[in-house]
Amino acid sequence: MNLFAQAVQWILDPLNYVGVNAIPLRVFEHLAFTLVTLVIASAIAIPIGFFIGHTGRGRGLAVSVAGAFRAIPTLGLLTLVALWIGIGLGAPFVALTILAIPPILAGAYTGFEAIDRRTVDAARAVGMSEGQIVRGVEVPLGLPLLIGGIRSAALQVVATATLAAYIADIGLGRYLFTGLKTRDHAEMLGGSILVILLALALEGIFATIQRFVVPRGVISSRSKVVRVRSSRARPMVNSAVEKGTQ
Amino acid sequence: MTWIWSNGDLIWDRTLDHLVLSVPPILLSFLLALPLGALANRYRASRGVILGSVGLLYAIPSLPLFIVLPVIVGTSARSPLNLIIALTLYGVALMVRVVADGLASVDxxxxxxxxxxxxxxxSEFWQVELPLAGPVLLAGLRVVAVSTVSLATVGAVIGVQSLGSLFTDGFQRGIQAEIIAGIVATVVLALVLDGVLVLLGRLLMPWTRKSSSRVLLPVVTPAAVTR
Incomplete structure (x- = not known):
């Protein structure tokens, strides 16, 4: 427990709030890096996911690609890309974007797939164009699952961004690696605690967003749906599956 | 490519290290998740507490956990035991939810x-609920196996030898072939363990073998058949 006291002391030490290695700066780096990665991965994955979800085309390919990526170790990808494009911010950036795409893609198309086909057919029957169906029906109804996908991607990116400090001078992971190298347990542990707090805070924020984006109509009809359905709903292994590896 | 042919022994040794690190967490997480998942499925209060805490546990990034855990449990950060405990925690975090959902899916x-x-x-739990939830549990355990094998490589940066050591070594010495060999070996190992689980599932749940539709609608319970 003494080590934890030292770690807390390290976190509160005023010396760690100045210079290029200041804690607020590292937290900002870590967060900014995570956000930019997520935005770029989303820009690539969401349109493709919506296309797959709406047309049903390319689903098999997306499932197997996402499955294959789950087995690829993040550290291997990071180091390999670093050897290819050199040390610097580029390598972790590329590697993390690649890692963030599969969960977001899965969130986007499973969100569309989970919608009752009759709802989509009804929208078509009242004269909505395909574009209107996507924008007005499928996107709002699929949004909670899409946010869920972005949530798993965010968790994975925050975790892997820590690991990225192994190949680049970026984020909170620096404390872990300098601490490891110099056997400075307070710094190593303090840095770890900061990363864990950051990850838990992000998890909380995403959980809240996910709750808020459920359309009002879905919430009001939910109690009825539960009673009509059989108690043996489809097994939800996917929730764990989409999380994948860190 | 020449690197791979001249270092076959090294790759094999690291693969064995990797097996020692990843097989115990896969088995342990299943054994520990069963009672926890069953408890989560039984009462509403325990469900919220258990699923909430495993959700938070899963959100903890791996590298910080590998560093914080030894301080809590008193192992050395560089010991394989530390990594085994951490990987078991992640496995449990994934598996508890699957067990709870699988048991809840029984009619x-x-x-x-x-x-x-x-x-x-x-006896209803062991002979009726558990076999019926079996296919869901198997699907969850396969995810645990693949993610455990992949996560175990991270231990290499804190000095626990595994296939991940090929990444750190290859990176430091600038040998691309070594990193690629490590990635391929990790993926192959994950696929092999996944295959073993599928085989075990077929042995233990022979009623899922005949047709895939049976898996989705296990109307005939194994307990009912033997009685």
Whole structure:
């Protein structure tokens, strides 16, 4: 427990709030890096996911690609890309974007797939164009699952961004690696605690967003749906599956 | 490529290290998740507490956990035991939710019938609920196996030898072939363990073998057949 006291002391030490290695700066780096990665991965994955979800085309390919990526170790990808494009911010950036795409893609198309086909057919029957169906029906109804996908991607990116400090001078992971190298347990542990707090805070924020984006109509009809359905709903292994590896 | 041919022994040794690190967490997480998942499925209060805490546990990034855990449990950061405990925690975090969902997916009518023909709640759990939830549990355990094998490589940066050592070594010495060999070996190992689980599933749940539709609708319970 003494080590934890030292770690807390390290976190509160005023010396760690100045210079290029200041804690607020590292937290900002870590967060900014995570956000930019997520935005770029989303820009690539969401349109493709919506296309797959709406047309049903390319689903098999997306499932197997996402499955294959789950087995690829993040550290291997990071180091390999670093050897290819050199040390610097580029390598972790590329590697993390690649890692963030599969969960977001899965969130986007499973969100569309989970919608009752009759709802989509009804929208078509009242004269909505395909574009209107996507924008007005499928996107709002699929949004909670899409946010869920972005949530798993965010968790994975925050975790892997820590690991990225192994190949680049970026984020909170620096404390872990300098601490490891110099056997400075307070710094190593303090840095770890900061990363864990950051990850838990992000998890909380995403959980809240996910709750808020459920359309009002879905919430009001939910109690009825539960009673009509059989108690043996489809097994939800996917929730764990989409999380994948860190 | 020449690197791979001249270092076959090294790759094999690291693969064995990797097996020692990843097989115990896969088995342990299943054993530990069963009672926790069953408890989560039984009462509403325990469900919220257990699923909430495993959700938070899963959100903890791996590298910080590998560093914080030894301080809590008193192992050395560089010992394989530390990594095994951490990987078990992640496995449990994934598996508890699967167990709870799998047990919840068992039709209430079937459970009531089991109670009606005289099963105690203990034997009903083992002979009716668990086999019926089996395919879901297997699917969850396969995810645990693949993600454990992949996560175990991270231990290399804190000095626990595994296939991940090929990444750190290859990176420091600038040998691309070594990193690629490590990635391929990790993926192959994950696929092999996944295959073993699928085989075990077929052995233990022979009723899922015949047709895939049976898996989705396990109307005939194994307990009902043997009686």
């Amino acid at each position: 209430r009518d079937v459970r009531q019938s089991a109670a009606g023909v005289g099963f105690s709640s203990w």
